[in-house]
Amino acid sequence: MPAPALPYFDQVLQRLEAGDPQLERCFGNHVHWGYWKDPHPSELSAIQEFPQAAEALTRLMLDQAHLQAGESVLDVGCGFGGTIDSLNQNWDGLALTGLNLDARQIERARQFVQPRAANTIEWIVADACALPLATDSLDVVLAVECIFHFPSRQAFLQEAQRVLRPGGRLVLSDFVPCRPLAILLRVLQSLRGAPFSNGTYGPVDCRWDQRRYASQAKRHGLELRNDLDITVHTLPTYAVVRKLFAAMGAESAVRDTARIEQLSRWGWLRYRILTFSKPIAAGP
Numbered sequence: 001m002p003a004p005a006l007p008y009f010d011q012v013l014q015r016l017e018a019g020d021p022q023l024e025r026c027f028g029n030h031v032h033w034g035y036w037k038d039p040h041p042s043e044l045s046a047i048q049e050f051p052q053a054a055e056a057l058t059r060l061m062l063d064q065a066h067l068q069a070g071e072s073v074l075d076v077g078c079g080f081g082g083t084i085d086s087l088n089q090n091w092d093g094l095a096l097t098g099l100n101l102d103a104r105q106i107e108r109a110r111q112f113v114q115p116r117a118a119n120t121i122e123w124i125v126a127d128a129c130a131l132p133l134a135t136d137s138l139d140v141v142l143a144v145e146c147i148f149h150f151p152s153r154q155a156f157l158q159e160a161q162r163v164l165r166p167g168g169r170l171v172l173s174d175f176v177p178c179r180p181l182a183i184l185l186r187v188l189q190s191l192r193g194a195p196f197s198n199g200t201y202g203p204v205d206c207r208w209d210q211r212r213y214a215s216q217a218k219r220h221g222l223e224l225r226n227d228l229d230i231t232v233h234t235l236p237t238y239a240v241v242r243k244l245f246a247a248m249g250a251e252s253a254v255r256d257t258a259r260i261e262q263l264s265r266w267g268w269l270r271y272r273i274l275t276f277s278k279p280i281a282a283g284p
């Protein structure tokens with residue numbers, strides 16, 4: 001399957017190649033919304049503190065995974081390898097795999113993240129909905145802010161369940177609509193007859209609300225263990241992203257981001273971290 005067109009990634013890669021220092025600081029490693037412990041930073045400090053916010057989201061997600069020494073971790077939609085980098089810097093003896101559909105991103109990750117201590121790192125170009133990995137082979141699967149781009153959440157949950165060992169954990173973060181918005185988006189998409197695609201962010205599917213996540217995960221053999229709503233701790237990022245797009249002269253991207261921001265500030269679109277586990281089969 002070819003990588004989906006994600007215009008924002010094309011722009012980010014172009015600016016990184018051109019040596020844009022502000023973009024390198026903000027999105028050269030993690031490419032996600034971050035977690036602001038103080039959700040009301042000043043506009044000036046927001047840009048300064050963004051890299052710490054980005055790392056804080058990663059750490060929060062890794063806390064949910066309850067990692068143990070020697071475990072194997074797959075990060076799907078791994079971007080430039082920021083999450084793998086954080087794992088590699090802070091744990092020893094992990095078998096790490098970063099997977100992305102976009103070979104350009106994997107190439108950058110491979111260059112920037114070198115295994116340290118007793119860690120191993122493998123980089124794979126593949127679709128998260130068709131994992132080229134053995135059944136029951138992993139302890140943890142991570143999907144940091146990428147599942148809304150996937151061709152099918154169901155196919156991904158099925159694949160995550162397959163590759164996890166019994167007792168393994170799946171931790172993902174996603175923009176999750178409130179129920180009325182989810183229903184509206186489902187109706188609009190069926191009238192349209194085609195998936196939504198945004199001029200800035202590419203194909204984005206936000207039709208799964210919390211209830212649907214829980215029921216579909218169960219259907220695919222995963223149990224929802226934890227659900228953290230961190231929306232308020234992500235809101236300062238909108239101003240940072242709008243500013244960066246404005247500095248690139250990308251006015252339509254500023255407007256697209258402002259629209260998503262409005263839905264988030266109204267509370268219609270929530271940022272959630274969901275943790276699932278694959279049950280250990282009951283004995284005979």
Ligand SMILES: C[S@@+](CC[C@H](N)C(=O)[O-])C[C@H]1O[C@@H](n2cnc3c(N)ncnc32)[C@H](O)[C@@H]1O
Nearest residue numbers: 030031032077078079100101127128144146149
């Ligand atoms: C917002 S970025 C998140 C990147 C990374 N998880 C991070 O936190 O820095 C979304 C990522 O999903 C990747 N992606 C989109 N569709 C994919 C698919 N079907 N399989 C694997 N990766 C995919 C994109 O290439 C991009 O790297």
